[in-house]
Amino acid sequence: TAPASTAGSATAVAHPNIALIKYWGKRDERLILPRTDSLSMTLDIFPTTTRVRRVPGADHDDVTLGGAPAQDEAQRRIVTFLDLVRERAGSADRAVVDTENTVPTGAGLASSASGFAALAVAAAAAYGLDLDATALSRLARRGSGSASRSLFGDFVVWHAGRHTGTEEEADLSSYAEPVPTGPLDPALVVAVVNAGPKDVSSRAAMRRTVDTSPLFEPWAVSSKDDLVDMRQALGRGDLEAVGEIAERNALGMHATMLAARPAVRYMSPASLTVLDSVLQLRRDGVLAYATMDAGPNVKVLCRNADADRVAGVVRSAAQGGAIHIARPGPAARLLLG
Ligand code: 2P0
Numbered sequence: 001t002a003p004a005s006t007a008g009s010a011t012a013v014a015h016p017n018i019a020l021i022k023y024w025g026k027r028d029e030r031l032i033l034p035r036t037d038s039l040s041m042t043l044d045i046f047p048t049t050t051r052v053r054r055v056p057g058a059d060h061d062d063v064t065l066g067g068a069p070a071q072d073e074a075q076r077r078i079v080t081f082l083d084l085v086r087e088r089a090g091s092a093d094r095a096v097v098d099t100e101n102t103v104p105t106g107a108g109l110a111s112s113a114s115g116f117a118a119l120a121v122a123a124a125a126a127y128g129l130d131l132d133a134t135a136l137s138r139l140a141r142r143g144s145g146s147a148s149r150s151l152f153g154d155f156v157v158w159h160a161g162r163h164t165g166t167e168e169e170a171d172l173s174s175y176a177e178p179v180p181t182g183p184l185d186p187a188l189v190v191a192v193v194n195a196g197p198k199d200v201s202s203r204a205a206m207r208r209t210v211d212t213s214p215l216f217e218p219w220a221v222s223s224k225d226d227l228v229d230m231r232q233a234l235g236r237g238d239l240e241a242v243g244e245i246a247e248r249n250a251l252g253m254h255a256t257m258l259a260a261r262p263a264v265r266y267m268s269p270a271s272l273t274v275l276d277s278v279l280q281l282r283r284d285g286v287l288a289y290a291t292m293d294a295g296p297n298v299k300v301l302c303r304n305a306d307a308d309r310v311a312g313v314v315r316s317a318a319q320g321g322a323i324h325i326a327r328p329g330p331a332a333r334l335l336l337g
Pocket of ligand 1: 202
């Protein structure tokens with residue numbers, strides 16, 4: 001048992017990730033089992049640091065985010081997650097949870113991914129659960145699907161898991177793991193075109209898409225092929241192909257939402273202006289491909305050597321929005337001491 005868990009207190013740090021093959025749609029809402037495999041790059045910016053301290057005898061969990069008490073939905077999701085950890089640890093202890101997020105508000109960089117990855121690592125240690133990286137990834141998944149991928153650094157695949165068999169078999173087989181790659185040296189330029197809150201949460205949007213969009217099934221089928229192609233492109237270090245596959249997979253995901261009833265549209269006019277600038281970069285011979293998540297912000301994959309040039313072009317197009325440059329980042333880890 002690590003010293004951190006003996007003390008009933010542990011601190012962990014995790015980074016966000018951006019999917020190149022998207023997770024969009026669940027087949028089990030309670031266990032957070034996805035419809036399809038997904039694949040992401042962990043970033044080296046915007047870490048989340050979370051401390052979990054057990055308080056024997058306390059009658060409630062005390063959760064603060066950036067020094068302020070967690071609001072209803074965040075509080076509920078974190079307490080539900082802690083209940084799962086307590087059940088596994090055979091402990092009734094409530095906890096004090098402190099989270100510091102360095103993601104600028106509304107940056108559209110799924111803080112739930114770094115958040116639940118850091119919480120899973122810290123809570124497992126604080127409650128004395130001896131879990132390997134695979135088990136921690138499965139645990140993080142229960143907080144937020146994309147968090148399963150933030151357990152690992154660089155490029156990561158999250159297996160949807162077995163669709164047949166028992167619930168336990170499905171749960172055991174849906175975890176993330178690192179993907180081997182050839183030399184890539186990429187950067188991801190993040191253009192924040194709108195920092196406001198979104199109208200529809202990604203959780204609600206993916207549910208509506210699966211339930212009502214006639215384009216969901218075709219996208220899920222083509223996403224399988226995209227994943228096969230993506231693994232090959234990563235393996236041979238072919239950044240051009242990686243970008244091409246990532247862009248088509250993301251735009252396809254947005255098409256599924258546009259066809260939902262009623263439609264979910266995260267793209268804004270500013271998003272389209274940035275997407276146009278990415279096309280112009282390509283016409284000018286620069287390797288640049290876009291991906292977008294459940295919001296209007298655009299992430300542009302490029303060569304690390306071109307990152308400043310790409311950031312400059314994207315900055316003009318983003319009309320005053322903040323620009324961040326990310327590179328492949330580290331795995332989630334426990335901070336000792
Ligand atoms: C992804 N997104 O693969 C996709 C692409 C957004 C668009 O994972 O319901 O916060 O907590 O499992 O992980 C955002 O969804 O959803 C997401 P839940 P999550 O990154």
